[in-house]
Amino acid sequence: MIEQLTVLLENKKGRLSGLCRDLADAGVNMHDLFVADTSDFGIVRIFCDTPKRAAKVLTDKGYRAVVTEVFAVRVPNRPGGLADLLEFIDEQGVNIEYGYCFSRGEETAIDVLKAADDTIESKLAEAGFDVVEAKEVYQLD
Amino acid sequence: MYYQEEIETMPRADLEALQLERLRKSVAYAYERIPLYKQRFDEAGVDPYAIESLEDIKRFPFIVKQDMRDAYPFGLFAVPNSDVARIHASSGTTGQATVVGHTANDLKNWGDCFARGIYMVGGNEDSTIQVSYGYGLFTGGLGAHAGGEAAGCTVIPTSSGNTKRQVQMMRDLKTDILACTPSYALLIADTAIEMGYNPAEDFAVSGVILGAEPASEGMREEIRQKLGVQYCDVYGLSEVMGPGVAMECSASHGLHVAEDQFFFEIVNPDTLEPVPDGEWGELVITTLTRECCPLVRYRTRDVTRVIVEDCPCGRTHRKIDRIVGRTDDMMIIRGVNVFPSQIEQVVTGFDELVPHYQIVLTTKGPLDRVELRVETAPDFPFDEIRALEGLKKRLAAELKSNLQIAVEIKFVEPKSIERSEGKAKRIIDLRNQ
Numbered sequence: 226m227i228e229q230l231t232v233l234l235e236n237k238k239g240r241l242s243g244l245c246r247d248l249a250d251a252g253v254n255m256h257d258l259f260v261a262d263t264s265d266f267g268i269v270r271i272f273c274d275t276p277k278r279a280a281k282v283l284t285d286k287g288y289r290a291v292v293t294e295v296f297a298v299r300v301p302n303r304p305g306g307l308a309d310l311l312e313f314i315d316e317q318g319v320n321i322e323y324g325y326c327f328s329r330g331e332e333t334a335i336d337v338l339k340a341a342d343d344t345i346e347s348k349l350a351e352a353g354f355d356v357v358e359a360k361e362v363y364q365l366d
Numbered sequence: 367m368y369y370q371e372e373i374e375t376m377p378r379a380d381l382e383a384l385q386l387e388r389l390r391k392s393v394a395y396a397y398e399r400i401p402l403y404k405q406r407f408d409e410a411g412v413d414p415y416a417i418e419s420l421e422d423i424k425r426f427p428f429i430v431k432q433d434m435r436d437a438y439p440f441g442l443f444a445v446p447n448s449d450v451a452r453i454h455a456s457s458g459t460t461g462q463a464t465v466v467g468h469t470a471n472d473l474k475n476w477g478d479c480f481a482r483g484i485y486m487v488g489g490n491e492d493s494t495i496q497v498s499y500g501y502g503l504f505t506g507g508l509g510a511h512a513g514g515e516a517a518g519c520t521v522i523p524t525s526s527g528n529t530k531r532q533v534q535m536m537r538d539l540k541t542d543i544l545a546c547t548p549s550y551a552l553l554i555a556d557t558a559i560e561m562g563y564n565p566a567e568d569f570a571v572s573g574v575i576l577g578a579e580p581a582s583e584g585m586r587e588e589i590r591q592k593l594g595v596q597y598c599d600v601y602g603l604s605e606v607m608g609p610g611v612a613m614e615c616s617a618s619h620g621l622h623v624a625e626d627q628f629f630f631e632i633v634n635p636d637t638l639e640p641v642p643d644g645e646w647g648e649l650v651i652t653t654l655t656r657e658c659c660p661l662v663r664y665r666t667r668d669v670t671r672v673i674v675e676d677c678p679c680g681r682t683h684r685k686i687d688r689i690v691g692r693t694d695d696m697m698i699i700r701g702v703n704v705f706p707s708q709i710e711q712v713v714t715g716f717d718e719l720v721p722h723y724q725i726v727l728t729t730k731g732p733l734d735r736v737e738l739r740v741e742t743a744p745d746f747p748f749d750e751i752r753a754l755e756g757l758k759k760r761l762a763a764e765l766k767s768n769l770q771i772a773v774e775i776k777f778v779e780p781k782s783i784e785r786s787e788g789k790a791k792r793i794i795d796l797r798n799q
Binding site: 231233234235240261263265266268270284287288289291293322323339 | 741742744746747748749750751752754755776777778779780781782
């Protein structure tokens with residue numbers, strides 16, 4: 226599993242930039258950031274180098290910040306790459322709470338998923354999917 | 367265990383007969399001895415000698431706090447100075463001070479009323495009661511003191527203040543019952559914990575009798591846990607007597623009004639018509655035995671409701687709910703009366719929220735719009751939007767069923783709502799701007 230930093234922000238001008246500045250001041254290096262927004266709040270999901278420390282720094286500063294376990298799978302950068310992955314998970318009867326993608330390089334994309342059942346990660350590995358390990362994303366703290 | 371079993375468990379029919387007998391006497395007494403009542407009753411065309419049933423009191427005019435201010439100092443005294451044993455006064459922060467006199471009998475009845483509450487928390491003549499209410503013109507200290515003496519307790523009159531010494535006394539003298547305001551009880555508990563004690567385990571204290579300021583269920587539970595005690599909410603007001611008008615028994619579901627001493631009604635504060643049992647309204651009190659300052663239909667401005675049930679404790683005196691606010695705090699939203707404390711009660715009932723909130727009132731076309739701003743608890747798993755939306759839905763449904771109005775909920779970031787105990791600004795009314 227990979228530790229993702231999750232932060233609750235009010236949907237208000239300047240909040241996201243404030244968050245990024247506070248992380249920068251704490252020396253946290255972000256790799257990826259994804260915002261899910263509703264009309265009055267946003268949930269910011271972040272891959273960074275030190276998720277636990279970052280959550281603590283933010284909590285001390287008065288944010289609602291937690292570390293959430295998710296998993297990530299590297300999929301080939303071609304039509305149907307994601308569909309294959311999701312079909313497999315569906316066949317296992319596992320529900321996905323949310324997901325998002327990012328690319329690193331040309332060859333593959335990384336899909337981050339939060340599933341209702343965490344055991345899906347090992348099943349994916351057994352089935353030959355390229356599951357991303359935590360140490361590839363950040364230093365293990 | 368009862369302090370006055372015969373009175374406290376009297377069959378309803380007998381109790382109402384006693385009330386009627388005393389009501390007739392008390393109303394006539396007020397009419398004969400206090401010119402203001404004579405004038406008011408005559409103006410309203412009501413005959414104080416023609417009361418045939420308890421219902422008849424509803425024809426009589428109300429008396430309000432302003433009448434007491436206008437009558438300052440002795441205008442509402444029914445006895446000569448030689449019969450006045452003591453005078454208490456309200457602080458007068460909201461206007462002219464009001465004074466209330468007590469005869470020796472009034473003081474004795476007061477002690478008895480409060481002593482009933484001491485028995486409700488398991489006290490008796492073997493108990494030690496520590497009175498950490500302020501002593502003085504304020505009725506808290508001396509009222510609890512009189513209750514302790516009436517019940518035959520050992521009374522420690524620490525008064526308020528010097529909290530470390532309070533804790534030391536509590537520990538060394540093996541206090542069984544603590545009487546003070548809820549916020550002071552919490553401060554005593556926290557101070558004891560800071561001093562390295564665990565009062566719930568280490569101290570003898572088993573009951574608290576707390577009143578004189580509002581306390582939410584969350585705060586009450588915190589006090590119960592930290593001190594390891596049964597909580598007795600005591601209601602009273604200096605105009606009517608002082609603490610002891612109504613007290614909460616071990617069933618922890620409402621306060622028994624001392625109905626042998628007071629006749630009470632709950633009325634709609636706008637129409638002044640009685641509300642059905644169970645509905646919120648303003649508490650109106652008529653004293654049945656007071657000699658110095660009898661009151662006929664005094665509007666307390668305190669908001670409560672009747673709790674209709676046969677109490678498992680065996681007492682037959684009817685119960686009122688915790689005071690949820692003052693009529694002054696009442697908001698009228700879309701024609702519905704709403705009190706901030708009703709909202710607080712809902713918020714503190716959710717473990718997923720922290721007990722700080724703000725209510726913002728605006729208008730949207732012809733309608734009032736209510737927004738509740740709340741924060742989620744630090745351990746709430748907000749990572750999934752579904753969890754937040756689910757919480758929002760449950761909270762909205764709970765508010766709707768408690769307040770009868772729709773409330774929009776907005777989750778805000780931690781600490782964006784001002785923290786200050788008691789005086790925090792909870793309501794922001796932007797409707798007329």
